[in-house]
Amino acid sequence: MxxxxxxxxxxxxxxxxxxxxxxxxxxxxxxxxxxxxxxxxxxxxxxxxxxxxxxxxxxxxxxxxxxxxxxxxxxxxxxxxxxxxxxxxxxxxxxxxxxxxxxxxxxxxxxxxxxxxxxxxxxxxxxxxxxxxxxxxxxxxxxxxxxxxxxxxxxxxxxxxxxxxxxxxxxxxxxxxxxxxxxxxxxxxxxxxxxxxxxxxxxxxSPARHAVHYRFTARNRVWLARRRLPAPLVPVYLGVWISLTLARIRSVPGLKAWCGGFVEGMRTPCGPREPMKWRTVWRMTRLGRPPIL
CATH class of the missing domain: 3.90.550.10 (Spore Coat Polysaccharide Biosynthesis Protein SpsA; Chain A)
Incomplete structure (x- = not known):
């Protein structure tokens, strides 16, 4: 070959x-x-x-x-x-x-x-x-x-x-x-x-060196879930990341930008929705990272 x-x-x-x-x-x-x-x-x-x-x-x-x-x-x-x-x-x-x-x-x-x-x-x-x-x-x-x-x-x-x-x-x-x-x-x-x-x-x-880091991180994470996850996993994935973000962010302006990006992700078009198959969810889980983290 x-x-x-x-x-x-x-x-x-x-x-x-x-x-x-x-x-x-x-x-x-x-x-x-x-x-x-x-x-x-x-x-x-x-x-x-x-x-x-x-x-x-x-x-x-x-x-x-x-x-x-x-x-x-x-x-x-x-x-x-x-x-x-x-x-x-x-x-x-x-x-x-x-x-x-x-x-x-x-x-x-x-x-x-x-x-x-x-x-x-x-x-x-x-x-x-x-x-x-x-x-x-x-x-x-x-x-x-x-x-x-x-x-x-x-x-x-x-x-x-x-x-x-x-x-x-x-x-x-x-x-x-x-x-x-x-x-x-x-x-x-x-x-x-x-x-x-x-x-x-x-x-x-640090990715936070980019001024748009917090906003785009939140918006795109919501878009990712809406585009690619089976419906039952969407609130689980977003709930996990809301909790992690609240625990990690130490900057008030950063948190405000993140919340604004999250709302933007929920309200704006995210592109075609093509959720992954459940067998892909299982495959990712077996590889050590289920698509909720």
């Missing part, structure tokens, strides 16, 4: 030029070259960014958010017809090993139902935060295995999987788009593998 051809999508707003240059250099250093690399500029012209010959620059007039920008890159790769697996990377990430693409090729070649491979994210000191481990029992970031989630900062997708389940939910703009895509993949019978040997170096940051 031939090894899959690798494509890469990177979305940037042009605010991290030093980090982006380092990331592009780490992509070029891979011992298996990417067939095609797409650099999407969210509301940035990309004129000051020098790139290798195999990099396609797609400047956008508007900021489409992370999922919307990635969809532009995915459509570019799909139209090319020469990519089987796409790797998406945050523009402030860095590939510290030169065999990442080769390892990704081998993983997808070995399992035709592998839909998503999640990378291990580590800070420059090599530490992986608990929230970066895509399972509830996050004490051991080196434990490899099938999971129900992945990190958006570094991962690989099967293009046949995307052809079947669709692309990112662009309307989410920021927050929980990974969960929506992961749940669709699992419901269609695809596997999600967490592979800690695939490392994306990433600075230790």
């Amino acid at each position: 031939p090894l899959p051809r690798i494509g890469v999508v990177i979305v940037t707003m042009g605010t991290r030029p030093v980090e982006l240059r380092a990331l592009l250099a780490s992509v070029e250093r891979q011992d298996v070259p990417a067939t095609r690399v797409v650099l999407v500029g969210n509301a940035t012209p990309l004129t000051a960014c020098d790139v290798a010959p195999n990099v396609v620059k797609v400047p956008l007039d508007d900021n489409l958010g992370c999922p919307g920008g990635r969809n532009v890159g995915l459509r570019e790769l799909r139209a090319s017809g020469d990519v089987d697996v796409v790797i998406e990377l945050d523009d402030d990430g860095l590939l510290i090993a030169d065999d990442v693409f080769r390892t990704v090729q081998e993983l997808f070649a070995a399992d035709a139902r592998l839909g998503i491979t999640g990378f291990r994210v580590a800070d420059p000191q090599g530490h992986t935060e608990r929230r970066w481990v895509p399972r509830l029992r996050a004490d051991d970031p080196m434990r490899r295995g099938l999971v129900t989630a992945f990190l958006g900062g570094g991962h690989a997708f099967s293009m046949p999987m995307l052809d079947e389940i669709g692309l990112w939910p662009a309307e989410f703009f920021f927050g929980h788009e990974e969960s929506d895509l992961a749940w669709r993949a699992l419901d269609a019978g695809w596997k999600i593998l967490y592979e800690p040997e695939l490392v994306l170096q990433h600075p230790r940051t």
Whole structure:
């Protein structure tokens, strides 16, 4: 069986030029070259960014958010017809090993139902935060295995999987788009593998650094439940997260933004409702994370 051809999508707003240059250099250093690399500029012209010959620059007039920008890159790769697996990377990430693409090729070649491979994210000191481990029992970031989630900062997708389940939910703009895509993949019978040997170096940051974090987190979590969960689980899921949020948030402005986003999520259209099958609920439960957490 031939090894899959690798494509890469990177979305940037042009605010991290030093980090982006380092990331592009780490992509070029891979011992298996990417067939095609797409650099999407969210509301940035990309004129000051020098790139290798195999990099396609797609400047956008508007900021489409992370999922919307990635969809532009995915459509570019799909139209090319020469990519089987796409790797998406945050523009402030860095590939510290030169065999990442080769390892990704081998993983997808070995399992035709592998839909998503999640990378291990580590800070420059090599530490992986608990929230970066895509399972509830996050004490051991080196434990490899099938999971129900992945990190958006570094991962690989099967293009046949995307052809079947669709692309990112662009309307989410920021927050929980990974969960929506992961749940669709699992419901269609695809596997999600967490592979800690695939490392994306990433600075230790808080998602709350984004001004819209609390609002979009709440709104998109409600949308996610309305779109993807069987009806009996919707109030359970939202009730669990209301309780967790009240216990965790220490900022009054943050709590107000979160409550506003929750109300927005209940009142506004969330897109087509396609709830997962009950057998997917059971599958996720057996993998260690039922879709109420």
